[in-house]
Amino acid sequence: MRKTPLLLAGLLAAPAGAASVSITIPQLKVAEYHRPYVAAWLEPSGGGETRTLFVWYDIKKTGSEPGTKWLADLRSWWRKGGRSLKLPADGVSGATRAPGTYQIPIPANIKPGAYILHVEAARETGGRELVSVPLTLPAARGSASGKSELGAITIR
Protein backbone atom coordinates (compact mmCIF):
# COMPACT_ATOMS: atom_id res chain seq x y z
CA MET A 1 0.00 0.00 0.00
CA ARG A 2 2.79 2.41 0.88
CA LYS A 3 4.14 2.05 -2.60
CA THR A 4 1.02 3.28 -4.33
CA PRO A 5 1.34 7.01 -3.67
CA LEU A 6 4.99 6.88 -4.72
CA LEU A 7 4.08 5.07 -7.90
CA LEU A 8 1.30 7.53 -8.58
CA ALA A 9 3.61 10.44 -8.03
CA GLY A 10 6.08 8.89 -10.39
CA LEU A 11 3.62 8.26 -13.17
CA LEU A 12 1.70 11.45 -13.04
CA ALA A 13 3.62 14.59 -13.58
CA ALA A 14 0.32 16.43 -13.54
CA PRO A 15 -1.48 17.59 -10.38
CA ALA A 16 -1.69 15.17 -7.51
CA GLY A 17 -5.47 14.86 -8.01
CA ALA A 18 -6.58 11.50 -9.42
CA ALA A 19 -9.10 11.04 -12.22
CA SER A 20 -12.54 12.53 -12.04
CA VAL A 21 -15.84 11.75 -13.68
CA SER A 22 -18.10 14.29 -15.23
CA ILE A 23 -21.75 13.30 -15.25
CA THR A 24 -24.55 15.12 -17.01
CA ILE A 25 -28.15 14.97 -15.90
CA PRO A 26 -30.11 16.06 -18.97
CA GLN A 27 -32.87 18.64 -19.01
CA LEU A 28 -36.10 16.82 -19.86
CA LYS A 29 -39.26 18.37 -21.20
CA VAL A 30 -41.86 16.42 -19.28
CA ALA A 31 -45.03 17.51 -17.53
CA GLU A 32 -44.07 16.03 -14.16
CA TYR A 33 -40.38 16.21 -13.42
CA HIS A 34 -38.62 14.90 -10.35
CA ARG A 35 -34.86 14.94 -9.96
CA PRO A 36 -33.51 11.45 -10.58
CA TYR A 37 -31.85 9.21 -8.06
CA VAL A 38 -28.33 8.62 -9.39
CA ALA A 39 -25.59 6.26 -8.25
CA ALA A 40 -22.10 5.60 -9.62
CA TRP A 41 -19.85 2.73 -8.69
CA LEU A 42 -16.64 1.06 -9.76
CA GLU A 43 -16.56 -2.67 -10.40
CA PRO A 44 -13.27 -4.51 -11.03
CA SER A 45 -13.49 -5.68 -14.65
CA GLY A 46 -12.77 -9.25 -13.58
CA GLY A 47 -15.58 -9.05 -11.04
CA GLY A 48 -15.24 -8.57 -7.33
CA GLU A 49 -16.20 -6.12 -4.66
CA THR A 50 -17.65 -2.87 -5.92
CA ARG A 51 -17.10 0.60 -4.57
CA THR A 52 -19.83 3.17 -4.63
CA LEU A 53 -18.60 6.66 -5.54
CA PHE A 54 -21.85 8.41 -4.73
CA VAL A 55 -25.59 7.98 -4.47
CA TRP A 56 -27.91 10.94 -4.81
CA TYR A 57 -31.34 10.38 -3.30
CA ASP A 58 -33.92 11.88 -0.97
CA ILE A 59 -31.43 11.98 1.86
CA LYS A 60 -33.16 14.66 3.91
CA LYS A 61 -36.51 12.93 4.00
CA THR A 62 -37.95 13.00 7.47
CA GLY A 63 -40.49 10.85 9.24
CA SER A 64 -40.51 7.13 9.70
CA GLU A 65 -39.11 6.42 6.24
CA PRO A 66 -35.50 7.63 5.90
CA GLY A 67 -35.59 8.19 2.15
CA THR A 68 -34.22 4.79 1.19
CA LYS A 69 -37.57 3.36 0.11
CA TRP A 70 -37.03 3.99 -3.60
CA LEU A 71 -33.32 3.18 -3.74
CA ALA A 72 -34.16 -0.30 -5.03
CA ASP A 73 -35.28 1.43 -8.24
CA LEU A 74 -31.55 1.82 -8.93
CA ARG A 75 -31.80 -1.91 -9.37
CA SER A 76 -28.29 -2.70 -10.61
CA TRP A 77 -26.57 -0.52 -8.04
CA TRP A 78 -28.81 -1.86 -5.29
CA ARG A 79 -27.80 -5.42 -6.09
CA LYS A 80 -24.13 -4.70 -6.77
CA GLY A 81 -23.42 -2.69 -3.67
CA GLY A 82 -26.21 -0.39 -2.51
CA ARG A 83 -27.96 -2.90 -0.32
CA SER A 84 -24.78 -3.66 1.61
CA LEU A 85 -24.03 -0.01 2.39
CA LYS A 86 -25.08 1.52 5.65
CA LEU A 87 -26.94 4.64 4.61
CA PRO A 88 -26.47 7.52 4.79
CA ALA A 89 -22.80 6.88 4.06
CA ASP A 90 -20.19 9.58 4.66
CA GLY A 91 -18.81 11.05 1.47
CA VAL A 92 -21.13 8.85 -0.61
CA SER A 93 -24.73 9.86 0.15
CA GLY A 94 -25.91 13.14 -1.24
CA ALA A 95 -29.08 15.00 -2.14
CA THR A 96 -30.64 14.69 -5.60
CA ARG A 97 -29.36 17.21 -8.14
CA ALA A 98 -30.94 19.37 -10.79
CA PRO A 99 -30.12 18.93 -14.49
CA GLY A 100 -26.53 19.98 -15.16
CA THR A 101 -22.98 18.64 -15.32
CA TYR A 102 -21.18 17.57 -12.19
CA GLN A 103 -17.54 16.70 -11.51
CA ILE A 104 -16.99 13.76 -9.19
CA PRO A 105 -13.43 12.91 -8.13
CA ILE A 106 -12.46 9.25 -8.18
CA PRO A 107 -10.95 8.57 -4.75
CA ALA A 108 -7.17 8.37 -4.90
CA ASN A 109 -7.03 5.32 -2.65
CA ILE A 110 -8.55 2.92 -5.18
CA LYS A 111 -6.14 0.18 -6.21
CA PRO A 112 -4.79 0.66 -9.76
CA GLY A 113 -6.28 -1.75 -12.27
CA ALA A 114 -9.01 -2.28 -14.82
CA TYR A 115 -12.50 -1.28 -13.76
CA ILE A 116 -15.90 -0.56 -15.16
CA LEU A 117 -17.56 2.63 -14.06
CA HIS A 118 -21.33 2.26 -13.86
CA VAL A 119 -23.67 5.21 -13.61
CA GLU A 120 -27.34 4.47 -13.03
CA ALA A 121 -30.24 6.91 -12.87
CA ALA A 122 -33.90 6.32 -11.99
CA ARG A 123 -36.55 9.02 -12.01
CA GLU A 124 -39.96 9.05 -10.33
CA THR A 125 -42.66 8.86 -13.04
CA GLY A 126 -39.79 8.54 -15.49
CA GLY A 127 -37.32 5.97 -16.75
CA ARG A 128 -34.18 4.25 -15.62
CA GLU A 129 -30.86 4.05 -17.41
CA LEU A 130 -27.50 2.41 -16.82
CA VAL A 131 -24.34 3.66 -18.57
CA SER A 132 -21.08 1.72 -18.25
CA VAL A 133 -17.58 2.93 -19.12
CA PRO A 134 -14.47 0.74 -18.91
CA LEU A 135 -11.44 2.50 -17.46
CA THR A 136 -7.99 1.77 -16.10
CA LEU A 137 -6.88 3.44 -12.92
CA PRO A 138 -4.95 5.53 -12.18
CA ALA A 139 -4.51 7.01 -15.69
CA ALA A 140 -8.18 6.91 -16.51
CA ARG A 141 -9.70 8.15 -19.75
CA GLY A 142 -13.04 7.25 -21.19
CA SER A 143 -16.47 8.43 -22.16
CA ALA A 144 -19.96 7.25 -22.96
CA SER A 145 -23.35 8.76 -23.25
CA GLY A 146 -26.80 7.89 -22.05
CA LYS A 147 -29.85 8.15 -24.27
CA SER A 148 -32.65 9.05 -21.91
CA GLU A 149 -32.01 9.61 -18.23
CA LEU A 150 -28.28 10.35 -18.45
CA GLY A 151 -26.20 12.59 -20.71
CA ALA A 152 -22.47 12.47 -21.33
CA ILE A 153 -20.27 10.57 -18.88
CA THR A 154 -16.61 11.56 -19.24
CA ILE A 155 -13.63 10.34 -17.25
CA ARG A 156 -10.42 12.36 -17.29
Place this chain on the structure above:
Amino acid sequence: MRLKTSLTLAAALVALAAPATAHRGWLLPSATIFSGSADWVTVDAAASNDLFFPDHRPLGTENIKVWAPDGTEGKIENAATGNVRSIFDVQLNKPGTWKIGTAQSGVSGSFKVDGVDYRIGGRRGPAPSAASGQGPRFVNSVDEIPANATDLNLTESASRNEIFVTAGEPTDTVYQPTGKGLEMVPVTHPAELVQGEPARFRFLVDGQPAQALKITVVPGGKRYRDSDGAMEITTGADGVATVDFPEPGMFWLNTSYSDDKPSVARATSRRLSYTTTLEVMAP
Protein backbone atom coordinates in the same frame (compact mmCIF):
# COMPACT_ATOMS: atom_id res chain seq x y z
CA MET B 1 -79.07 -35.04 -3.68
CA ARG B 2 -77.39 -38.33 -3.26
CA LEU B 3 -76.28 -38.34 -6.85
CA LYS B 4 -74.85 -34.87 -6.47
CA THR B 5 -72.98 -35.85 -3.34
CA SER B 6 -71.32 -38.81 -4.86
CA LEU B 7 -70.34 -36.75 -7.87
CA THR B 8 -68.71 -34.18 -5.61
CA LEU B 9 -66.94 -36.93 -3.79
CA ALA B 10 -65.81 -38.49 -6.99
CA ALA B 11 -64.47 -35.17 -8.16
CA ALA B 12 -62.64 -34.66 -4.90
CA LEU B 13 -61.13 -38.10 -5.11
CA VAL B 14 -60.05 -37.60 -8.68
CA ALA B 15 -58.41 -34.35 -7.63
CA LEU B 16 -56.58 -36.17 -4.88
CA ALA B 17 -55.51 -38.97 -7.11
CA ALA B 18 -54.17 -36.71 -9.83
CA PRO B 19 -53.11 -33.38 -8.38
CA ALA B 20 -50.97 -32.74 -11.45
CA THR B 21 -54.12 -31.76 -13.27
CA ALA B 22 -55.32 -29.49 -10.50
CA HIS B 23 -55.25 -25.73 -10.68
CA ARG B 24 -51.97 -24.12 -9.81
CA GLY B 25 -51.79 -22.61 -6.36
CA TRP B 26 -49.78 -19.40 -6.25
CA LEU B 27 -48.61 -16.62 -4.01
CA LEU B 28 -47.77 -13.41 -5.84
CA PRO B 29 -45.84 -10.76 -3.92
CA SER B 30 -46.07 -7.11 -5.02
CA ALA B 31 -42.24 -7.07 -5.10
CA THR B 32 -39.42 -9.17 -3.71
CA ILE B 33 -36.64 -6.58 -3.27
CA PHE B 34 -37.10 -3.70 -0.85
CA SER B 35 -34.80 -0.87 0.22
CA GLY B 36 -36.88 0.85 2.90
CA SER B 37 -36.67 0.06 6.59
CA ALA B 38 -40.33 -0.85 7.13
CA ASP B 39 -41.77 -1.46 3.68
CA TRP B 40 -44.95 -3.45 3.12
CA VAL B 41 -45.22 -6.36 0.77
CA THR B 42 -48.75 -7.21 -0.31
CA VAL B 43 -49.47 -10.70 -1.57
CA ASP B 44 -52.18 -12.20 -3.77
CA ALA B 45 -53.03 -15.85 -3.08
CA ALA B 46 -55.09 -17.92 -5.49
CA ALA B 47 -55.42 -21.13 -7.45
CA SER B 48 -55.90 -20.87 -11.21
CA ASN B 49 -54.70 -22.40 -14.45
CA ASP B 50 -53.17 -19.28 -15.99
CA LEU B 51 -50.47 -17.43 -14.09
CA PHE B 52 -50.96 -15.05 -12.40
CA PHE B 53 -54.60 -14.41 -13.18
CA PRO B 54 -57.01 -15.02 -10.32
CA ASP B 55 -60.03 -16.52 -12.04
CA HIS B 56 -60.86 -19.66 -10.11
CA ARG B 57 -60.51 -19.93 -6.32
CA PRO B 58 -58.82 -18.00 -3.52
CA LEU B 59 -56.23 -19.71 -1.32
CA GLY B 60 -57.03 -19.58 2.36
CA THR B 61 -54.93 -17.21 4.46
CA GLU B 62 -55.45 -18.97 7.79
CA ASN B 63 -52.47 -21.27 7.24
CA ILE B 64 -50.07 -18.63 5.94
CA LYS B 65 -47.01 -18.30 8.12
CA VAL B 66 -44.27 -15.70 8.14
CA TRP B 67 -40.64 -16.50 8.92
CA ALA B 68 -38.67 -13.33 9.73
CA PRO B 69 -34.93 -13.14 8.93
CA ASP B 70 -33.99 -13.25 12.61
CA GLY B 71 -35.72 -16.59 13.13
CA THR B 72 -38.80 -15.18 14.81
CA GLU B 73 -42.32 -15.64 13.51
CA GLY B 74 -43.81 -12.66 11.71
CA LYS B 75 -47.46 -11.99 11.00
CA ILE B 76 -49.76 -11.30 8.12
CA GLU B 77 -52.06 -8.30 8.29
CA ASN B 78 -55.14 -7.07 6.45
CA ALA B 79 -56.00 -10.56 5.25
CA ALA B 80 -59.13 -10.75 3.13
CA THR B 81 -60.61 -13.45 0.97
CA GLY B 82 -62.52 -12.59 -2.16
CA ASN B 83 -64.29 -14.77 -4.65
CA VAL B 84 -61.24 -15.64 -6.70
CA ARG B 85 -58.25 -14.58 -4.65
CA SER B 86 -57.08 -13.72 -1.15
CA ILE B 87 -54.81 -10.88 -0.18
CA PHE B 88 -52.67 -10.10 2.83
CA ASP B 89 -49.83 -7.77 3.80
CA VAL B 90 -46.59 -8.27 5.67
CA GLN B 91 -44.55 -5.39 7.03
CA LEU B 92 -40.85 -6.04 6.51
CA ASN B 93 -39.69 -4.40 9.71
CA LYS B 94 -36.46 -6.36 10.04
CA PRO B 95 -33.61 -6.38 7.53
CA GLY B 96 -32.89 -9.55 5.58
CA THR B 97 -34.75 -12.26 3.69
CA TRP B 98 -38.25 -13.27 4.77
CA LYS B 99 -40.15 -16.44 3.97
CA ILE B 100 -43.92 -16.32 3.64
CA GLY B 101 -46.16 -19.26 2.87
CA THR B 102 -47.64 -22.55 3.90
CA ALA B 103 -46.31 -25.94 4.88
CA GLN B 104 -49.24 -28.31 5.04
CA SER B 105 -49.57 -32.02 5.42
CA GLY B 106 -52.31 -34.56 5.74
CA VAL B 107 -53.32 -38.12 5.10
CA SER B 108 -55.96 -39.26 2.69
CA GLY B 109 -57.15 -42.61 1.45
CA SER B 110 -59.33 -45.49 2.41
CA PHE B 111 -59.55 -48.52 4.68
CA LYS B 112 -62.11 -51.05 5.84
CA VAL B 113 -63.46 -51.99 9.21
CA ASP B 114 -65.42 -55.24 9.27
CA GLY B 115 -66.01 -54.93 5.55
CA VAL B 116 -67.34 -51.36 5.74
CA ASP B 117 -65.58 -48.70 3.63
CA TYR B 118 -64.03 -45.76 5.42
CA ARG B 119 -62.23 -42.72 4.11
CA ILE B 120 -59.96 -40.15 5.59
CA GLY B 121 -59.11 -36.69 4.28
CA GLY B 122 -60.33 -35.10 1.09
CA ARG B 123 -63.54 -33.25 0.56
CA ARG B 124 -66.57 -35.01 1.98
CA GLY B 125 -70.26 -34.84 1.47
CA PRO B 126 -72.93 -35.16 4.17
CA ALA B 127 -72.55 -38.21 6.39
CA PRO B 128 -74.47 -41.17 4.95
CA SER B 129 -77.41 -42.18 7.06
CA ALA B 130 -76.66 -45.20 9.19
CA ALA B 131 -79.84 -46.85 7.96
CA SER B 132 -78.98 -46.73 4.29
CA GLY B 133 -75.43 -47.87 4.91
CA GLN B 134 -74.48 -46.40 1.57
CA GLY B 135 -71.38 -44.41 0.78
CA PRO B 136 -68.18 -44.50 2.76
CA ARG B 137 -67.85 -43.36 6.33
CA PHE B 138 -65.22 -40.85 7.36
CA VAL B 139 -62.70 -40.39 10.10
CA ASN B 140 -60.89 -37.13 10.82
CA SER B 141 -57.39 -38.25 11.58
CA VAL B 142 -55.06 -41.22 11.45
CA ASP B 143 -55.45 -41.59 15.21
CA GLU B 144 -59.10 -42.44 14.73
CA ILE B 145 -58.38 -45.42 12.52
CA PRO B 146 -59.34 -48.48 14.55
CA ALA B 147 -56.68 -51.05 15.28
CA ASN B 148 -58.65 -53.74 13.44
CA ALA B 149 -58.81 -51.74 10.19
CA THR B 150 -57.89 -53.66 7.05
CA ASP B 151 -57.17 -52.83 3.40
CA LEU B 152 -55.29 -49.70 4.37
CA ASN B 153 -54.54 -47.52 1.38
CA LEU B 154 -53.39 -44.23 2.84
CA THR B 155 -51.30 -41.53 1.21
CA GLU B 156 -49.46 -38.94 3.19
CA SER B 157 -49.30 -35.63 1.34
CA ALA B 158 -47.13 -32.69 2.29
CA SER B 159 -46.87 -29.49 0.33
CA ARG B 160 -44.98 -26.27 0.67
CA ASN B 161 -45.89 -23.06 -1.11
CA GLU B 162 -43.60 -20.22 -0.16
CA ILE B 163 -42.22 -16.93 -1.39
CA PHE B 164 -39.16 -14.94 -0.40
CA VAL B 165 -38.84 -11.21 -0.03
CA THR B 166 -35.72 -9.33 0.94
CA ALA B 167 -35.38 -6.01 2.75
CA GLY B 168 -31.85 -4.62 2.43
CA GLU B 169 -29.08 -7.18 2.29
CA PRO B 170 -30.12 -10.79 1.56
CA THR B 171 -29.76 -13.35 4.36
CA ASP B 172 -29.95 -17.16 4.45
CA THR B 173 -31.59 -17.99 7.76
CA VAL B 174 -34.96 -18.92 6.24
CA TYR B 175 -33.28 -21.46 3.95
CA GLN B 176 -32.13 -23.72 6.77
CA PRO B 177 -33.71 -27.03 5.75
CA THR B 178 -35.84 -28.91 8.24
CA GLY B 179 -34.79 -32.26 6.76
CA LYS B 180 -38.44 -33.24 6.36
CA GLY B 181 -40.27 -33.60 3.08
CA LEU B 182 -39.49 -31.70 -0.11
CA GLU B 183 -37.54 -28.48 0.33
CA MET B 184 -35.68 -25.96 -1.81
CA VAL B 185 -32.39 -24.42 -0.77
CA PRO B 186 -31.22 -21.77 -3.21
CA VAL B 187 -27.66 -21.81 -4.51
CA THR B 188 -28.44 -18.54 -6.24
CA HIS B 189 -30.25 -16.34 -3.74
CA PRO B 190 -33.76 -15.38 -4.91
CA ALA B 191 -32.77 -11.72 -4.47
CA GLU B 192 -30.06 -12.27 -7.12
CA LEU B 193 -32.17 -13.43 -10.03
CA VAL B 194 -31.42 -11.57 -13.24
CA GLN B 195 -32.28 -12.37 -16.83
CA GLY B 196 -29.21 -13.76 -18.59
CA GLU B 197 -27.61 -15.13 -15.43
CA PRO B 198 -28.54 -18.82 -14.96
CA ALA B 199 -29.73 -19.46 -11.42
CA ARG B 200 -29.32 -22.63 -9.40
CA PHE B 201 -31.65 -24.15 -6.84
CA ARG B 202 -31.07 -27.29 -4.81
CA PHE B 203 -33.96 -29.58 -3.96
CA LEU B 204 -33.93 -31.90 -0.99
CA VAL B 205 -36.12 -34.80 0.06
CA ASP B 206 -35.78 -35.49 3.77
CA GLY B 207 -32.62 -33.38 3.71
CA GLN B 208 -30.94 -35.40 0.93
CA PRO B 209 -30.32 -34.06 -2.62
CA ALA B 210 -33.26 -35.03 -4.83
CA GLN B 211 -31.83 -36.39 -8.06
CA ALA B 212 -33.77 -36.47 -11.34
CA LEU B 213 -36.55 -34.37 -9.92
CA LYS B 214 -38.63 -32.67 -12.61
CA ILE B 215 -38.99 -28.94 -12.02
CA THR B 216 -41.60 -26.91 -13.85
CA VAL B 217 -41.04 -23.17 -14.29
CA VAL B 218 -43.83 -21.08 -15.79
CA PRO B 219 -43.65 -17.36 -16.53
CA GLY B 220 -46.53 -15.09 -15.55
CA GLY B 221 -48.47 -13.10 -18.11
CA LYS B 222 -50.09 -16.09 -19.83
CA ARG B 223 -52.88 -13.97 -21.30
CA TYR B 224 -50.44 -11.98 -23.40
CA ARG B 225 -48.86 -14.83 -25.28
CA ASP B 226 -49.95 -18.02 -27.04
CA SER B 227 -48.02 -20.76 -25.32
CA ASP B 228 -48.04 -21.79 -21.70
CA GLY B 229 -44.30 -21.11 -21.75
CA ALA B 230 -43.54 -23.82 -19.19
CA MET B 231 -39.93 -24.95 -18.92
CA GLU B 232 -39.02 -28.41 -17.64
CA ILE B 233 -35.73 -28.79 -15.82
CA THR B 234 -34.33 -31.95 -14.24
CA THR B 235 -32.12 -31.89 -11.18
CA GLY B 236 -28.67 -33.47 -11.26
CA ALA B 237 -27.11 -35.87 -8.76
CA ASP B 238 -26.52 -32.93 -6.43
CA GLY B 239 -30.23 -32.10 -6.48
CA VAL B 240 -29.50 -28.85 -8.30
CA ALA B 241 -31.67 -27.46 -11.08
CA THR B 242 -30.23 -24.69 -13.25
CA VAL B 243 -32.82 -22.25 -14.55
CA ASP B 244 -32.02 -19.80 -17.34
CA PHE B 245 -34.85 -17.31 -17.11
CA PRO B 246 -35.72 -16.13 -20.63
CA GLU B 247 -37.09 -12.78 -19.56
CA PRO B 248 -37.59 -10.62 -16.48
CA GLY B 249 -40.81 -11.05 -14.54
CA MET B 250 -42.54 -13.28 -12.03
CA PHE B 251 -42.12 -17.04 -12.45
CA TRP B 252 -44.02 -19.89 -10.82
CA LEU B 253 -41.89 -22.89 -9.89
CA ASN B 254 -43.33 -26.25 -8.94
CA THR B 255 -42.19 -29.79 -8.43
CA SER B 256 -43.55 -32.93 -6.84
CA TYR B 257 -42.20 -36.23 -5.66
CA SER B 258 -43.76 -39.53 -4.65
CA ASP B 259 -42.43 -42.58 -2.89
CA ASP B 260 -43.49 -45.28 -0.45
CA LYS B 261 -41.66 -43.89 2.55
CA PRO B 262 -44.34 -42.02 4.46
CA SER B 263 -43.45 -40.45 7.78
CA VAL B 264 -46.92 -41.15 9.16
CA ALA B 265 -47.56 -44.54 10.75
CA ARG B 266 -50.00 -46.75 8.78
CA ALA B 267 -49.72 -44.63 5.63
CA THR B 268 -48.59 -46.65 2.63
CA SER B 269 -47.21 -43.94 0.35
CA ARG B 270 -46.50 -40.27 0.28
CA ARG B 271 -46.70 -37.43 -2.15
CA LEU B 272 -44.66 -34.25 -1.70
CA SER B 273 -44.90 -30.98 -3.55
CA TYR B 274 -43.05 -27.70 -3.54
CA THR B 275 -44.14 -24.39 -5.05
CA THR B 276 -42.57 -20.95 -5.07
CA THR B 277 -42.84 -17.71 -7.02
CA LEU B 278 -39.58 -16.08 -8.13
CA GLU B 279 -39.00 -12.57 -9.35
CA VAL B 280 -36.41 -12.11 -12.09
CA MET B 281 -35.04 -8.62 -12.65
CA ALA B 282 -33.99 -7.03 -15.91
CA PRO B 283 -30.19 -6.74 -16.16
